[in-house]
Amino acid sequence: MVLLHADADAFFASVEQRDDPRLRGRPMVVAHEVVACPSYEARALGIHAGMATRMVTRRWPEVLVVGYRGEAYEEASRALFEVFHRYTPLVEPGSIEEAFLDVTDRDRGDPAGMAAALRRTARAEVGLPVSVGVGRTKLMAKLASRRAKPDGLVVVDPDTEARVRPRLHLDDLWGVGPTTYEKLHAAGLFVVSDLYGWDEERLKGVVSTAMARRLLSIAAGTDDATVRLPGPRRSVSATRSLPATRTRSKVAAVLDECIGRAVQRVTGLDDPPRLPARVEVVVRYDDGVQVLQRGALSVPTLDLGALTALSHDLLDRTGFEWDGRGVTMVGLTLPLPVAPTAPPAPTP
């Protein structure tokens, strides 16, 4: 197997720098209330995603701030994936800006050459820097692209893999987050080689069944190398951060704007559109706590009136008005049914 993991660097910021020459080579951030994506020049100053925008501009007045342009990023993503598909039909999106590509038997024995060609094409035609990692499994390709950033290429060949794999730290594994690592740590497991000698039954006493299987396959070198084509989108969400507020009308107005955006995106997804049967409304408070409320529509619909009525109901149920904290984010998710029915087969 030869897998590539292609990952655009500082994606939102790179799109902005591409579209506005005045931003190129300068520290800048894509941000609303907080920073969503700093350019590499801004990262060099110590700026990272999640910082309050006001703090950034106060401390680094030379940093330019631009707003979030969702449609521009989606268009750039489409162009990027169009390039990916020239190298193989087997493309599994990881997010708007990254994908696994299975190029087994297509790379003419020169995966590095193919990866370099992909990077050149993305740069020339889409105008974006893309880092690429090459490996035998998804994990290896992913670790390689992480190592390749920014704007680089790293190949993990079998010899390198054999050397590196046992020494991988468990919290560097994709899929192992703080909660899981805490459990592994408590069981005395820190690196991949610590898993040698463990079996599934025993590891299931530490982490969930699925996680135990995944970890043991990583230790055995038989981890996931299957690139899966994307299925239909499972949900669409729209959220928006705002300056901490307790004013009901402000929160409701931002939520209404999110409903509009989400409905538009669902409508653009399929023809005819799939209709949500439920709505989830989320609120984040200024102490960082998030509250989610879910509710069912009486009938699946994209009708703005019905969605707004239910969403406002759910918003009330989050208790945002009376618990004294300010609201710093509000939004909603529309879970979508898997495609209703396949189109009828053509009649012979």
Next chain:
DNA sequence: TCTGGGGTCCTAGGACCC
């Protein structure tokens, strides 16, 4: 200092059925 504005997947438990 643990976020933005998006997403996916897993698991537990209840409802319901035979």
Next chain:
DNA sequence: TCTGGGGTCCTAGGACCC
């Protein structure tokens, strides 16, 4: 009337990813 074993579907809640 109660118990039991087994299956499926749905939802809530988390963990995790960029």
